[in-house]
Amino acid sequence: MFYREAGQFKATYQEDLQAFPIRQDKIGIGIWLAIAYLYIPFFGIPGLEYGFALNAIMIPVLIFTITTIGLNILVGFTGQISLGTGAFMGVGAYSCYKLTSYFPDTNIIVLILASGFVAAAVGALFGLPSLRIKGFYLVVATLAAQFFLEWCFIRIGWLYNFNPSGAIEVPQREVFGVIVTGAAAEPATRYLVVLTILVFLTVIAGNIVRGRIGRSWMMIRDMDIAAELIGVRPLRAKLSAFAVSSYYCGVSGALMVFLWLGAAEVESFDVNHSFLYLFMVILGGLGSITGSYMGAAFIWTFPIILKEVGKRVFDINPIVMENVSLVAIGVMIVFILIKEPHGLARLWQLVKQKLRIWPFPH
Amino acid sequence: MGDIIYGIFADPFVQMWQMPDFLMQVLWEGFVSGILYALIALGFVLIFKASGIFNFAQGIMVVFSGLTLVGLHALGVPAWLALLLTLATMYALAYSVERLILRNLVNQPDIILFMATIGLTNILIGMGQWIFGGETKTMITKELFLPSGSSVWEPGGGLVIFQHIDIAAAVIAAALIVGLAFFFSKTKVGRALRAVADDHQASLSVGISLNHIWVITWFAAGIVALVTGIMWGARSDVSFSLQIIALKALPVLVLGGFTSVPGAIVGGLIIGIGEKVFEIYWGPLFGSGVEGWFAYVIALVFLLYRPQGLFGEKIIERV
Numbered sequence: 001m002f003y004r005e006a007g008q009f010k011a012t013y014q015e016d017l018q019a020f021p022i023r024q025d026k027i028g029i030g031i032w033l034a035i036a037y038l039y040i041p042f043f044g045i046p047g048l049e050y051g052f053a054l055n056a057i058m059i060p061v062l063i064f065t066i067t068t069i070g071l072n073i074l075v076g077f078t079g080q081i082s083l084g085t086g087a088f089m090g091v092g093a094y095s096c097y098k099l100t101s102y103f104p105d106t107n108i109i110v111l112i113l114a115s116g117f118v119a120a121a122v123g124a125l126f127g128l129p130s131l132r133i134k135g136f137y138l139v140v141a142t143l144a145a146q147f148f149l150e151w152c153f154i155r156i157g158w159l160y161n162f163n164p165s166g167a168i169e170v171p172q173r174e175v176f177g178v179i180v181t182g183a184a185a186e187p188a189t190r191y192l193v194v195l196t197i198l199v200f201l202t203v204i205a206g207n208i209v210r211g212r213i214g215r216s217w218m219m220i221r222d223m224d225i226a227a228e229l230i231g232v233r234p235l236r237a238k239l240s241a242f243a244v245s246s247y248y249c250g251v252s253g254a255l256m257v258f259l260w261l262g263a264a265e266v267e268s269f270d271v272n273h274s275f276l277y278l279f280m281v282i283l284g285g286l287g288s289i290t291g292s293y294m295g296a297a298f299i300w301t302f303p304i305i306l307k308e309v310g311k312r313v314f315d316i317n318p319i320v321m322e323n324v325s326l327v328a329i330g331v332m333i334v335f336i337l338i339k340e341p342h343g344l345a346r347l348w349q350l351v352k353q354k355l356r357i358w359p360f361p362h
Numbered sequence: 363m364g365d366i367i368y369g370i371f372a373d374p375f376v377q378m379w380q381m382p383d384f385l386m387q388v389l390w391e392g393f394v395s396g397i398l399y400a401l402i403a404l405g406f407v408l409i410f411k412a413s414g415i416f417n418f419a420q421g422i423m424v425v426f427s428g429l430t431l432v433g434l435h436a437l438g439v440p441a442w443l444a445l446l447l448t449l450a451t452m453y454a455l456a457y458s459v460e461r462l463i464l465r466n467l468v469n470q471p472d473i474i475l476f477m478a479t480i481g482l483t484n485i486l487i488g489m490g491q492w493i494f495g496g497e498t499k500t501m502i503t504k505e506l507f508l509p510s511g512s513s514v515w516e517p518g519g520g521l522v523i524f525q526h527i528d529i530a531a532a533v534i535a536a537a538l539i540v541g542l543a544f545f546f547s548k549t550k551v552g553r554a555l556r557a558v559a560d561d562h563q564a565s566l567s568v569g570i571s572l573n574h575i576w577v578i579t580w581f582a583a584g585i586v587a588l589v590t591g592i593m594w595g596a597r598s599d600v601s602f603s604l605q606i607i608a609l610k611a612l613p614v615l616v617l618g619g620f621t622s623v624p625g626a627i628v629g630g631l632i633i634g635i636g637e638k639v640f641e642i643y644w645g646p647l648f649g650s651g652v653e654g655w656f657a658y659v660i661a662l663v664f665l666l667y668r669p670q671g672l673f674g675e676k677i678i679e680r681v
Contacts, residue, residue, distance in 0.1 A: 081473060129662055133669045135472065136416050136620070140612045141665065144658030151655050155648070271606070275480060282477045326488030333481035338466040341474045 003355040019206055036195055041188040054187040055260075057304065061297050062194045063255045068280040068292040069205050070248025075278070076287035077209060078241035079221030080130050084142035085249050085277045087149035090269030092119040092250025093257040094159045097168040101161055108173040108180055109193065112258060116251040122149070123246020124239045131235060134224070146271050153266040169263045181258045190259040197255065201248060206289055208244065217241050218287075283336055285345025294344040303329060366647070374643035386522045388642050389635060394528040394597075396634020397535045401590040402611040403618065403626035404539070405583040410620050411559040412579035413464070414472065418479040421608025422486045423584060427452055428591030428600040432502060433494040441505035452584030460576045487602065496602065501595030503527065508596055531593040538589055539627060542582070546623075551578060559621070613661030619671025628672060633657045 003024050010016045020026050044053035067089060074082050096115035100108065126145035130138055153159060160168050172182030179185045180193055208214050216237045219227035228234055257264040276299065284295020303325040310321040340346055354361075378385045402420060409417040430451050434444035463478055503510060509526035516522075546552040557565040558575045566572060594604060614633050618625025641653045 075473075081476075129665060133665050136476070137616060137665055137669060140616045140658065141662050143609065143612060144655060144662045147655035147658055151651055155651060271609070278477070279480070282473070286473075320492065323488045323492035327485050327492070328488075330481045330484030330486075330488060333484065334463055334478050337470075337474055337478050337481065338463070341467075341470055 003352065003358075005356075019210070033199075037192070041191055051187060054191050057301060059187070059191055059194055059260050060256075061300050062191075062198050063252050063260055064277070064280060064296040064300055065293050066198055066201055066248055066252035066255065067277050068284060068296045069202065069289060070245045070252065071277050072281045072284070072287065072289070072292045073205065073209070073217070073248065074241055074245035075281050076285070076291075077214060077221060078217040078238065078245075080127075080134070080238065080241065081136070081139050081278075082142040082245070083139055083271065083274045083278065084126060084145035084149070086269040086271060086273040087146045088119050088123050088246045088249040089253025089256065089273075090149060090153055090266070091122045091246075092116055092253035093264060093269070094153060094168060095119065095250070096254035096258060097161075097170075098159065100171060100173065104171070104173075107175055108258065109175060109197070112197070112251060112254040115254045116247040119250020119253065120243040120247040123249070124243040127239050127242025127246075130238050130242065143271070146274060150266055150270060153269065165265075167263050167265045168257060170258050170261075183262060185259075194255055194259055197251065201251065202289060205244075205248070209289065213237075213240060221287075279333060283333065283343055285343030288343070288345035290348060291343050291345025294348065298344060299329075302332065369647050370644070377643060383516075383522050388638050390522065390524065390528070392635035392638030393631065394531060394634070395638065396631040397532055398590060398594055398597075398630075399610055399614050399634050400627045400630025401535055401538070401586060401593070402608050403614040403630055404542075404623065405586040405590070406611055406615055407618075407621065407623055407626045408542075408583045408586065409579055412555055413558075413576055415464070415475045415479065416472065416620075417583065418476060419482040419486060420583060420587060420611065421605045422483045422490070423452075423455070423587040424591045424594065424608060425600065425602055425604050426455075426486050426490050426591075427584065427588040428501065428595045428604075429490050429494045429499065431588070431592065432499045432595070432600055435502045435505065436499075441502055444502075445506070448588060449585070452588060453581050456577050456580035456584055459580055460573060464576055465573060483605075487605070490602070498599040498601035499595075501592060501600055503596045506592065508592075525597075527593075527596050531597070534589060534593065538586065539623070542586075542623065545582075551575075555579060610657050613657040615671070616661040616665055617672055619673045622671065622673035625671055625673035633660065636660060 003022075005022045005024070008021075008023055010021065015021065020029060040054075040058060044050035045057065048057070067085060071082065071085050074080050092115045095118035096112055099106075099111045099115055103111065122145075126142065129141040133141065154166065160166060163169070170181050172184055173180055175193075178189055180189055209217075216227070216232045217240075219230070219232050220234060220237045220241075224234060227237070253269070256268070261268065280295035280299045281292065282295070283298060284293070285291025306325045306328055307318070307321050310316040310324065311318065316324070336343070402424060405420040405423070406417060409415055409420070427448055431444055431448045434447055435441055439447065459482065463482065464475075467475055467478055509530055512523050512525045514521060514523055544552075546556060554565070554570045555575055555578065557568070557570060558572060562572065565575075591600065594600075610633065611630075614626060614629040616629075617632055618627070618629030637653055637656050640656050645652045
């Protein structure tokens with residue numbers, strides 16, 4: 001009744017190629033943006049304590065959404081499975097740390113965005129084997145990246161400025177007089193910075209994916225030999241996918257350390273995190289940017305909700321709850337894979353289709 | 363610069379020449395850990411051959427079976443009964459995996475099945491910690507009549523120590539592999555398994571029940587996991603960190619090929635020995651800890667030249 005595009009005509013090619021061709025979708029996105037920019041930074045999430053809502057839910061979810069979009073470009077759009085995401089985020093974080101110590105006066109947001117390029121270079125380097133191998137063999141190649149880079153983060157003292165603790169600690173930095181990083185930064189400021197970067201990167205990813213480069217990625221995914229025959233260069237397509245994907249991962253890694261954790265060691269970038277991000281991509285929906293938002297939000301908040309419910313309603317001790325939530329996440333993943341292998345994004349699509357003909361389905 | 367070249371190309375060999383007994387010790391240690399890698403890889407290969415599923419949960423199955431065995435014994439169950447009950451548990455696991463997961467995911471893309479086994483990994487980790495607790499446990503070596511102690515061999519004034527448990531591990535692994543080879547080539551079920559590995563639809567058409575075969579394959583992988591769990595538990599302890607070590611089976615598989623049983627064994631030995639030798643003789647140049655990534659990098663370099671592995675079938679692609 002409300003979600004119906006009857007009467008909305010497209011008179012030009014431009015209108016036909018819009019990201020959101022339906023008026024209701026535009027309004028919907030506007031509402032989401034308004035909530036994200038105008039409500040959450042001031043009031044948090046209804047029913048939750050303000051600091052908890054921002055620090056433990058909103059900021060990490062937004063950061064992981066960037067990671068998920070990045071990984072989705074690689075896994076969902078190009079069809080190359082990667083288990084090195086954690087390490088690529090680490091590359092972003094450590095290079096941002098090095099950049100701030102070399103250029104302490106430069107705008108920190110510029111440095112965060114710049115550190116993504118280091119991650120992109122490293123990602124493209126480790127993407128080279130993908131030209132020869134694919135599938136699970138590529139998983140091994142990316143695991144090599146994961147473990148090798150982890151080792152670098154521990155052994156190469158230069159990366160953490162020979163800090164005896166081995167951790168990178170975030171210095172305090174201001175942008176236009178507002179403290180953005182460090183312990184003194186307000187949660188709302190950090191949230192808004194992360195949100196703005198996420199929106200910016202989403203727009204870029206959405207357009208790359210719709211355009212020529214994105215279509216060459218999808219051709220490689222669907223059948224690489226056929227793509228090669230019709231003139232897609234695998235070298236360029238695969239390496240650009242690795243580079244763009246790692247750029248996103250690198251930026252999210254830098255954001256994770258600088259705007260969320262405040263300090264990080266190598267444990268924040270280990271292989272278990274790589275699995276977590278892969279879950280976000282798969283549950284959200286392979287090859288869907290909307291799905292990346294849903295996957296990241298779902299995988300991050302589900303254990304938190306479970307823990308809170310266990311504590312408040314059933315009064316279960318937190319250690320038991322930890323294990324219960326592990327089992328529950330496992331069951332949930334298997335269940336969603338069985339019920340909807342195309343992820344939450346597909347569910348959302350189905351809901352929209354149903355909504356179109358509601359309330360008269362015939 | 364000269365020092366570095368000397369350190370890479372000359373010094374390790376000089377050391378090997380000067381202390382042959384130490385070299386032998388290193389080779390032996392590498393051999394034993396290689397056998398354990400090979401056992402984990404064997405579990406992967408069994409399932410991959412029969413169902414094309416890359417079973418990420420093999421590592422946690424090793425931990426889980428070890429924990430079940432130790433946990434049952436801690437409850438006062440005699441060792442032999444605990445062993446039988448653990449086998450029963452592994453069968454129940456295989457059966458429920460087939461019933462609840464695989465059967466519902468037939469014909470899905472590989473990555474979905476792979477993710478499902480990661481989900482299974484989560485379930486098993488959670489259940490293992492829930493039931494048995496997260497702390498490390500000691501394997502019941504004595505109750506299972508596994509030897510302890512060590513022998514010393516002194517070739518020409520040197521000193522090489524062989525732990526008896528390591529010798530037992532090598533022997534048992536060999537027996538297991540021979541047993542599996544016999545099972546695959548001589549028994550009816552084994553031949554059915556190979557038929558399924560070859561072609562799902564053709565084997566369905568001659569009356570082989572895929573579901574039944576999958577249960578058997580997962581049970582076989584469970585038995586391999588149990589043996590690995592006992593052996594690894596006897597050498598170190600039964601703990602969840604073993605799960606990360608089990609990822610080392612991946613480079614082993616890459617070296618040996620995903621579908622080859624002998625490949626898994628040779629690959630395991632190459633990785634095990636190569637890793638130890640590199641760590642001891644070349645590791646100091648990099649500042650130790652190279653064991654973590656050496657296997658993967660070897661596999662990566664290897665992949666560039668031979669993507670199908672040592673014994674894998676040639677990959678043919680058609681449009």
